[in-house]
Amino acid sequence: MPRTLAICAVLSGGCLFSADYRGGQYTCNDGTCPSGLECNTQKRCVAPSQIDAPLGDVMTDTMIDGRMAALTCVDPGVVAPAGGTETGTTAGRTSTISAMCGGFVMNGNDAVYRVTAAAGDMYLVGITGVRAYVIAPCSAAPATPSCLGNTFATQGNPIAFTAAFAGQHFIVVDHENVATAGAYTLTVTKQ
Numbered sequence: 001m002p003r004t005l006a007i008c009a010v011l012s013g014g015c016l017f018s019a020d021y022r023g024g025q026y027t028c029n030d031g032t033c034p035s036g037l038e039c040n041t042q043k044r045c046v047a048p049s050q051i052d053a054p055l056g057d058v059m060t061d062t063m064i065d066g067r068m069a070a071l072t073c074v075d076p077g078v079v080a081p082a083g084g085t086e087t088g089t090t091a092g093r094t095s096t097i098s099a100m101c102g103g104f105v106m107n108g109n110d111a112v113y114r115v116t117a118a119a120g121d122m123y124l125v126g127i128t129g130v131r132a133y134v135i136a137p138c139s140a141a142p143a144t145p146s147c148l149g150n151t152f153a154t155q156g157n158p159i160a161f162t163a164a165f166a167g168q169h170f171i172v173v174d175h176e177n178v179a180t181a182g183a184y185t186l187t188v189t190k191q
Contacts, residue, residue, distance in 0.1 A: 071111040072096050073138035076170060079115040083123065083190040086113060090130055090173060090181040096140050097172055101133045101147040108175030112138060115171060115188060117163035122191040126158035129184035130175045134161050138170040147172075160191070 033045035040046050069077045073096065077086055093109040100106075108130065115123065125132050131154055133147035148169075153159040163169055173184050 071113070073112055073140045073170065076112040076114040076138070079113050079171065079186075079188045081116055081118075081121070081190070083115075083188045085188075086186045087184065088173070088186075089183045090175070091183075093181070095174075095178065097135070097138070097145075097174065098141045098143075099133060099135055099145050099147050099172065099174070100150075101131075101152040101176075102150055104152075104176040105144065106131065106133065106147075106152070106172070106174040106176050107178050109178075109181045110172050110174040111184075113171045113173070113186065113188075114138075114168050116167065117169050119163055119166045121163045122160065123163075124158050124160050124187075124189040124191055125153050125171055126187040126189070127153045127173065127184055128155045129182050130173055130180065132171055132173050132184075132186055133159070134169055134171050136165075136167070136169045138168075138172075158187075 028039035028043050028045050031039050033039050036047070037045040038048050069075050071077050071088070071093070077088075079086065088111055090109040090111055093111060095107050095109055097110050097112065098105055098107050117123070125134065131152045133152040134149070135145045135147055137145075139145045148161050149159060151159055152174075161169070171186065171188060173186055175181070
């Protein structure tokens with residue numbers, strides 16, 4: 001079976017790396033592994049999150065996609081159908097949606113989240129810091145959609161909505177005042 005031995009020298013020191021590549025896995029008999037891997041107690045090179053995992057475990061699709069959503073209609077954040085809490089800030093964002101809610105056009109910097117609901121699902125939407133409303137479908141500016149229920153949530157005044165159809169509903173964190181932006185906590189609770 002192939003066995004590799006790599007030796008490197010640097011003016012101020014040196015290093016030694018010994019690896020056995022049998023079966024597509026690295027062993028680390030000398031306690032040293034390739035970059036990004038660590039030696040576990042079974043003398044196998046594994047990802048740091050797999051340290052001391054049983055021998056039968058292999059790295060699978062447990063890695064989390066680290067890409068952050070753009071929080072727009074095209075790339076919204078996701079709220080689980082059972083509800084959840086999201087935090088963020090509208091500071092430094094842009095206004096991508098101009099919805100009509102309660103006689104106001106919401107032109108502030110916004111962040112968009114999507115919840116996939118079944119017809120008849122009821123939700124309570126709470127917000128701190130700015131405003132929040134629900135639209136379906138998500139229509140970016142220059143369109144001016146009306147928010148569901150013609151109302152928006154404010155701090156201490158959540159809104160309730162019932163999904164009239166099965167599918168995607170969009171919760172937009174926004175404000176009617178273009179100059180108002182800041183941190184928020186969005187809470188979506190399935191009733």
